[in-house]
Structure formats: structure tokens, C-alpha cells
Amino acid sequence: MPEIGVVGAGSAAAAATFVLDDALPNADVTVLEKSGGLCGRAATRRHGELRYDYGANYVTSDSDRVSELLTRTLDDDGLVDVTERIYTFDETGEVQPGRESDGNKWSYREGLTQIAKRLFGRTDAEIHRRTRVETLRRDSAAETWTLVDTDGEVWGPFDAVVLNPPAPQTAELLRGAEWESPVRESLVAAVSDVPFRTIWTAVLHYPFELDLPYYALVNTDKEHEVGWLSREACKPGHVPDGESLLVVQANHDWSVEHYDDDPAANVDALATHASEIVGDERLADPDWTDDQGWRYALPEDGALAGPLDAAEAEGLYCTGDWVAGEARLHAALENGLEVGEALATATRR
Numbered sequence: 452m453p454e455i456g457v458v459g460a461g462s463a464a465a466a467a468t469f470v471l472d473d474a475l476p477n478a479d480v481t482v483l484e485k486s487g488g489l490c491g492r493a494a495t496r497r498h499g500e501l502r503y504d505y506g507a508n509y510v511t512s513d514s515d516r517v518s519e520l521l522t523r524t525l526d527d528d529g530l531v532d533v534t535e536r537i538y539t540f541d542e543t544g545e546v547q548p549g550r551e552s553d554g555n556k557w558s559y560r561e562g563l564t565q566i567a568k569r570l571f572g573r574t575d576a577e578i579h580r581r582t583r584v585e586t587l588r589r590d591s592a593a594e595t596w597t598l599v600d601t602d603g604e605v606w607g608p609f610d611a612v613v614l615n616p617p618a619p620q621t622a623e624l625l626r627g628a629e630w631e632s633p634v635r636e637s638l639v640a641a642v643s644d645v646p647f648r649t650i651w652t653a654v655l656h657y658p659f660e661l662d663l664p665y666y667a668l669v670n671t672d673k674e675h676e677v678g679w680l681s682r683e684a685c686k687p688g689h690v691p692d693g694e695s696l697l698v699v700q701a702n703h704d705w706s707v708e709h710y711d712d713d714p715a716a717n718v719d720a721l722a723t724h725a726s727e728i729v730g731d732e733r734l735a736d737p738d739w740t741d742d743q744g745w746r747y748a749l750p751e752d753g754a755l756a757g758p759l760d761a762a763e764a765e766g767l768y769c770t771g772d773w774v775a776g777e778a779r780l781h782a783a784l785e786n787g788l789e790v791g792e793a794l795a796t797a798t799r800r
């Protein structure tokens with residue numbers, strides 16, 4: 452019976468596990484996730500009746516396969532498509548209508564985490580949360596892998612391992628791996644080379660509705676301190692009537708500079724920016740806030756394929772948006788489906 456270990460429970464890992472469970476009904480899949488939640492950077496929180504996507508804000512797809520997965524395979528119960536458009540703003544904060552059509556902008560009434568919850572929910576995989584993998588070990592005689600978590604617990608042996616953390620965290624795992632292989636050096640280099648952007652997010656709640664023609668504003672010249680601002684009230688089920696909730700994401704430079712500053716001061720600064728961009732001074736004074744720093748938010752490039760392919764021959768698979776080379780949820784999902792298939796095919800041989 453094949454034993455497969457998965458590090459991380461992001462959307463790509465969920466898609467890979469979903470494929471493996473179907474293609475290899477006899478396989479045992481064990482997923483180890485460092486946080487308390489599923490779906491990684493596609494993250495949703497609850498506060499009273501509020502639900503908000505504070506990492507990825509929506510999912511779209513230019514691939515029929517991922518669209519089908521989201522709208523049919525996972526059933527569309529609770530799937531919401533934001534109909535209001537995305538407008539743009541520039542360095543000066545001047546807002547302009549964006550494209551006539553910006554495609555589907557999906558989330559769920561319960562939030563984007565539904566994607567991984569539903570994918571994993573359709574499998575027999577064993578999922579262990581709050582389990583951070585610290586070391587990978589290769590037994591080259593037995594051709595198996597074991598994983599050691601930060602409590603010293605040893606998981607495995609596994610015939611294959613799938614690594615889903617963002618590239619900088621995967622690189623750290625690979626650098627510390629107890630693994631002798633000619634592939635290792637080029638793999639570590641390829642994964643370490645993937646640059647990531649940082650985002651600091653403020654969540655701002657108001658006890659009144661906003662009458663605006665757009666769902667979101669995106670900064671197109673990349674010169675403004677704010678990169679993105681969106682309204683969760685445009686997603687049915689997220690914000691009660693009579694209230695508003697804004698998600699404001701700072702740009703990379705601002706986020707790096709203020710990453711370790713007092714969160715309350717960061718939230719204040721971003722609320723002030725929000726009020727200026729939207730042109731409503733009430734927005735400078737939210738009645739409730741939340742925040743999150745995403746040190747490894749968005750890959751700017753993909754990893755070199757050669758070393759990743761070579762590692763697969765030793766049962767070591769990488770998956771995620773940074774493997775796809777596109778910082779989008781749909782790209783992570785598609786890559787997870789492909790990696791799951793590649794691993795299933797190799798296991799059947």
C-alpha cells in the first residue's frame with residue numbers, strides 16, 4: 452500500500468490529495484499542516500456574523516479544468532460570484548473604472564477556505580494541523596522518506612513526499628534535509644531562487660453601508676502605498692446588512708518597511724489611505740479591525756523545472772503557485788492537480 456506524506460494543507464496540496472485519493476484508492480495520504488486552518492494563503496476568518504477572506508480575495512480561472520472543479524466537482528453550494536467590477540487607482544489615488552469585464556470573481560458564503568475543506572473532505576486523507584515539519588530524512592536503501600515535526604515526532608516512512616510551503620520555506624526544509632543526492636544542490640538553488648513579495652493586510656469594519664459602484668480598487672502603476680482595497684460586503688453571506696468591511700493590502704515596499712511595526716499604527720495608516728482613496732473620511736475611523744502580515748505572499752516567478760523533475764524521480768514532489776509560476780489561487784490548484792497526477796502515474800509503475 453503506497454504511503455504518501457504531504458507537507459502543508461494549501462490549495463495545491465488539497466488538489467493533489469484529491470487527485471491521489473481518486474487515482475490510488477489503496478494509498479494512505481498523511482497531511483501535516485503547521486497552522487490551525489486549511490487552504491494556506493487563501494484564508495478566511497470569522498468574527499461574529501462576519502466572514503472575510505483576508506489573504507487571497509477571490510478566485511477566478513482561465514482554465515476549464517479549474518472552473519469545472521470549483522463550480523461542479525466541489526458543487527456550487529454557497530459559491531458566490533462578485534458582480535461588481537474592479538476599478539483602478541494610481542499613485543495620486545485617482546480612481547478610474549477598470550475593464551468592462553473582469554471575469555468571474557468567486558468566493559464562497561463561508562469563504563475561500565471552502566476550497567481546501569471541500570477537496571480534503573472528499574478524500575480519506577489523515578490531516579494533522581498544528582504540525583510543523585522541520586526535517587526531511589531520506590533512507591536511500593529503503594527508498595523512503597520520513598518527516599520530523601518540531602515536537603520531534605517522526606512521520607512515515609513514506610514512498611513519496613509532496614512539499615507545498617511557499618518557496619522560501621520549502622528551500623529551508625530542503626537545505627536542512629538529511630538527504631544525499633546529486634539532485635539536491637540544484638534543487639535547493641532552484642527553489643531558493645524564487646522571489647516572493649510581502650503584503651501587510653488591514654481589515655477594517657464600519658457600522659454603516661458604503662454606496663460605491665465597485666467591488667475593489669487595484670493600484671495599476673504600483674506606486675501607491677496601497678496595492679488593493681476590496682469590499683467583503685459584495686460577497687453574499689460575508690457582511691450583515693447595515694455594515695461594511697474593507698480588506699486593504701499594502702504594497703511590497705510599505706509591507707517590508709512596516710512588517711514589524713506596531714500593528715495598530717499600521718492599521719491606522721492604511722485606514723487613512725483607504726479614506727483618501729475612496730474619498731470618504733469616515734473610513735479613517737473603523738470601529739473594529741484585524742490584521743495579518745504575509746511575509747511570503749506572492750511569488751514573482753516560477754522555479755526552474757529541471758531540478759524539480761529530477762527530484763520527482765526520488766519521490767520528492769513540489770507543488771504550489773510558485774511551481775506554476777503564477778501568484779494565483781487557480782494556478783496553485785491546477786498545479787496541485789498536475790502534481791497529483793504525476794505522482795499517481797509514477798506510483799502505479
Ligand SMILES: Cc1cc2nc3c(=O)[nH]c(=O)nc-3n(C[C@H](O)[C@H](O)[C@H](O)COP(=O)(O)OP(=O)(O)OC[C@H]3O[C@@H](n4cnc5c(N)ncnc54)[C@H](O)[C@@H]3O)c2cc1C
Pocket residue numbers: 458459460461462463464483484485486489490491492493505506507508509510511582583584585615616617620650652700745747748749770771772773777778779780781783
Ligand atoms: C494577501 C494575499 C492576497 C492574494 N490575493 C489573491 C487573489 O485575490 N486571487 C488569487 O487568485 N490569488 C491571490 N493570492 C495568491 C494565492 O493566495 C496563492 O497563490 C495560493 O493561495 C497559493 O496556494 P499554495 O497551495 O501554493 O500555497 P499556500 O496557500 O501558501 O499553502 C502552503 C501551506 O503550507 C503550510 N506550511 C508552510 N510551512 C510548513 C511546514 N514547515 N510544515 C507544515 N506546513 C507548512 C502553510 O501553513 C500553508 O497552509 C493572494 C495571496 C496573498 C497572501
